[in-house]
Amino acid sequence: MALNPYFMPTDGGDTAFTVEAPKIKFGYGALEEVGGDAKALGMTRVALFADPKTADLPGMETLTASLEAAGMHVTVYQDLEVEPTDRSFKAAADFAAAGNFDGYVSFGGGSTMDTAKAANLYASYPDDFLAYVNAPIGAAKPVPGPLAPHIACPTTFGTASECTGIAIFDLLEMEAKTGIANARLRPALGVLDPSVLESLPPPVIAANGFDVFSHAFESLTARPYTQRPKADDPQKRPLSQGANPYSDLACQEAIRLVGDHLVRAVNDPRKEDYEALMFAGMLAGIGFGNAGCHVPHAMSYAVAGLVEDYVPEGWATNEPMVPHGISVIVNSPAVFRYTGKACPERHLMGAKAMGADVKGLDPRKAGDALADRIIEMMKATGMPNGLSGVGYGEADVPRLVSKAAPQRRLLDNAPRPVHEAELTDLFTGALRYW
Incomplete structure (x- = not known):
């Protein structure tokens, strides 16, 4: 694709862009392979994030069976909020910090995937909650290093949280929605199985x-x-x-x-x-x-x-x-x-x-x-x-x-x-x- 005038540099403007490509698996039956994917990423103790609504979907049984068949020790976390808040992010981080997990799997919409990202971040690099939050609300501190591997399995198709290094939440005291944005939050693998949409x-x-x-x-x-x-x-x-x-x-x-x-x-x-x-x-x-x-x-x-x-x-x-x-x-x-x-x-x-x-x-x-x-x-x-x-x-x-x-x-x-x-x-x- 040839560059057009829309991309001509301006005085002081950037002259290069960076490609951050997510790793994706796509197709019917993809959920059946997650256990093998987790094993390949070195996981043994897995925190599986799924809200109560998605936990009843047929895909949850498929996912759990695949993880267990691959020898994973799986702990399910369901104390999620449909639209995450700083309260729910903090609770998830406490759970993750106490669990000594070496990998995360999320099964749900953007709220579930974003909560798993935040839990992984704060369990890996504890800090004041607002330290990593986007400016001007937070300090926008860079994530200090790599996170534990996270496999994101969306049950919807709108948020694309499995593709991004972004986690969005409501900051209750300010009645404002904000987020954390850093490339290190991007899941190690996104698994997209279109069959999950049939129940929406x-x-x-x-x-x-x-x-x-x-x-x-x-x-x-x-x-x-x-x-x-x-x-x-x-x-x-x-x-x-x-x-x-x-x-x-x-x-x-x-x-x-x-x-x-x-x-x-x-x-x-x-x-x-x-x-x-x-x-x-x-x-x-x-x-x-x-x-x-x-x-x-x-x-x-x-x-x-x-x-x-x-x-x-x-x-x-x-x-x-x-x-x-x-x-x-x-x-x-x-x-x-x-x-x-x-x-x-x-x-x-x-x-x-x-x-x-x-x-x-x-x-x-x-x-x-x-x-x-x-x-x-x-x-x-x-x-x-x-x-x-x-x-x-x-x-x-x-x-x-x-x-x-x-x-x-x-x-x-x-x-x-x-x-x-x-x-x-x-x-x-x-x-x-x-």
């Missing part, structure tokens, strides 16, 4: 699919790596280095697969839809694991963190929460109308890949075309009508802005400047779409 309720499929799309499209339209200031030390180049030719390849195909398969997977699924969407989630993970997301994800942390009374359909909870994929996609149409001017050709490509008719379309309208197509798909898959659909109104906008504004790691990765004034407009524009 349609709303979960829809939310996961839109999360995949937003991962991929945010990474495709992120500020190019050549426009990010060059680090004095190349070892300090961030994970979210900006759009680059490597991430572009993965993101473009992920968007196409979501456009082709998501609506049918929600309403009339076939086996090939599950396989395509899980593969799309993996590709998007590779993309944003190297390029980084931007504004919709920054806004999503506020949406998820401030929820008061929205209880999602399809999730095993009676507690108020906005699932991650929903908290992202309710913002995305408003954001992409705004970012369309920065890189119209990329927005045009995204609209076409998602199924919009863009023949003869003025590129200056590409952001609107993409937003309109996302809204059509949201309606077709039963997603909430913007922020109003998850319980927010105009009076909540200042509070949402105040919680999103500190997410500079994400906001500074956007192709256009985004500060409090822009966030106010974007949250207002995201209140309702139809």
Whole structure:
């Protein structure tokens, strides 16, 4: 793929990008091989993270049998929170520190995989909890050395946590969502078996699919790596280095697969839809694991963190929460109308890949075309009508802005400047779409 002007260096900008490629096993039956994978990684005493909901899935029995057949001593940890908090991360770290484990296996969604990452980190290198947390909330201390091997086995396809060195959680005292980002958190192996998706309720499929799309499209339209200031030390180049030719390849195909398969997977699924969407989630993970997301994800942390009374359909909870994929996609149409001017050709490509008719379309309208197509798909898959659909109104906008504004790691990765004034407009524009 030839570099285009989007990647031409600017004064003071970086001139190189780093490829961080995850190790992945993909395909039906992949869970049956995890025991052999764990043995190859030197594991003997395994902490198996699985929340009570996923522990009842058929794949859990397959996974456990495979580990035990390979001679692993397995201890199951289930004291997880669906949306992790500093409280649940600390509890998991205490469990890991007391267990003398030499390996970790996670079976679940992003919450489960992220909790296993955090437990592995704090058990391996104990420190003040905020030491490793992203700045400005934490000190963003680099992880001092290698972690114990971790095999991540997703039961969803949206988070792509098996591909990334990122662990996200809610910091309860600040009512803010933040995370830990370091390449050493990336699992030693991600095992993706599409059969696990067959038991997911349609709303979960829809939310996961839109999360995949937003991962991929945010990474495709992120500020190019050549426009990010060059680090004095190349070892300090961030994970979210900006759009680059490597991430572009993965993101473009992920968007196409979501456009082709998501609506049918929600309403009339076939086996090939599950396989395509899980593969799309993996590709998007590779993309944003190297390029980084931007504004919709920054806004999503506020949406998820401030929820008061929205209880999602399809999730095993009676507690108020906005699932991650929903908290992202309710913002995305408003954001992409705004970012369309920065890189119209990329927005045009995204609209076409998602199924919009863009023949003869003025590129200056590409952001609107993409937003309109996302809204059509949201309606077709039963997603909430913007922020109003998850319980927010105009009076909540200042509070949402105040919680999103500190997410500079994400906001500074956007192709256009985004500060409090822009966030106010974007949250207002995201209140309702139809």
